[in-house]
Amino acid sequence: MQMNPNKDTQLCMSLSGRPGNFGLRFHNHLYEQLGLNFYYKAFSSQDLPGAVGGIRALGIRGCGVSMPFKEACIALVDELDASAAAIQSINTIVNTAGHLKAYNTDYIAIAQLLETHAVPKDISFALRGSGGMAKAVASALRDGGYRNGVIVARNEVAGRALAQGCGYEWQAQLGALRPQMLVNVTPIGMSGGPEADQLAFEAAAVEAADTLFDVVAVPSETPLILTGRAQGKRVITGLEVIAIQALEQFVLYTGVRPSEEQFQKAVAFARS
Secondary structure, eight states, X not given: OOXXXXXXXXXXXXXXXXXXXXXXXXXHHHHHHHTOOEEEEEEOOSOHHHHHHHHHHHTOOEEXXXXXXXXXXXXXXXXXXXXXXXXXXXXXXXXXXXXXXXXXXXXXXXXXXXXXXXXXXXXXXXXXXXXXXXXXXHHHHHHTTOOSEEEEOSOHHHHHHHHHHHTOXXXXXXXXXXXXXXXXXXXXXXXXXXXXXXXXXXXXXXXXXSXXXXXXXXXXXXXXXXXXXXXXXXXXXXXXXXXXXXXXXXXXXXXXXXXXXXXXXXXXXXXX
C-alpha cells in the first residue's frame, strides 16, 4: 500500500489479544482512496494501562479494542459514549486533544445485521459467551425486541449478570434446548486457537436451528458457518460484524463517511 507519511500524519491503531490484518487493510485502503493523511497499525500488549496511556501521550487519534480488552479498558478512558455506557463494554477509543472517549460500534453492527438479515423478533435463541462482545450482542438483541433468549456461559457469575441485565435466562450448558437461532460469541472456531476446528454448539442443536450467527471473524467461514451453509440455514458471519463496526470506527476517527461502493471495495481489499 502506498503512503507518504509526514509529521502531520494521524495515527490510528487497534489493541487485540490476537491481532489480525482486516482492520489494518480496511482503514488504510480507505485512507488512501479518500486522500486522508492517516495510517493504521494493529498491536497487542501485555501492559494495557501503558498502551492506553500511550494513545493519550502520543496523540494517537483512535484505537479499536478487541478481546480480551473490551471491559478492562473502561477504567482507563475519560468518558463513555451512551453506546458503551449502556453495556459497559467498549471497542473504540477516540482521542481528542488528550481526552479519551470510548464507544461501542459492535452494538451498532449487530443491530444493523439483525435488521438486514430480517431475523424474526419472536425467534428463540441461545447466545454462548459472557464477555464484552457478548454484552454488545445481547444488548442489541434485547433492544431490538428479541425476548425469548438464553445466555449459555460456563462462567456463572458473568453469565447470570449478563442474562439478568438483558432479561434473559442463564444456563451453564445448552443441554436439551433447541432454539431457532444459535449465536456464538466465544473464540470457538477462531483461527490459531485451541478450538479452531470445533463447532460452537453440538451438531444436533445446529441441525435443529434455522439461523446461525457467529461473531468470529477469522476465518469468516467458521465450522459453525460452514455447517450452516451446507444445511441451508440463514447465516450471519463475523466478517459482516467486523466490517460494519470498522466502518463506524472510521467515521468516528476521520469525520468522513465513505460511499457504499467505497465501503464494499475496502471490505474486499481487507479480505484479499
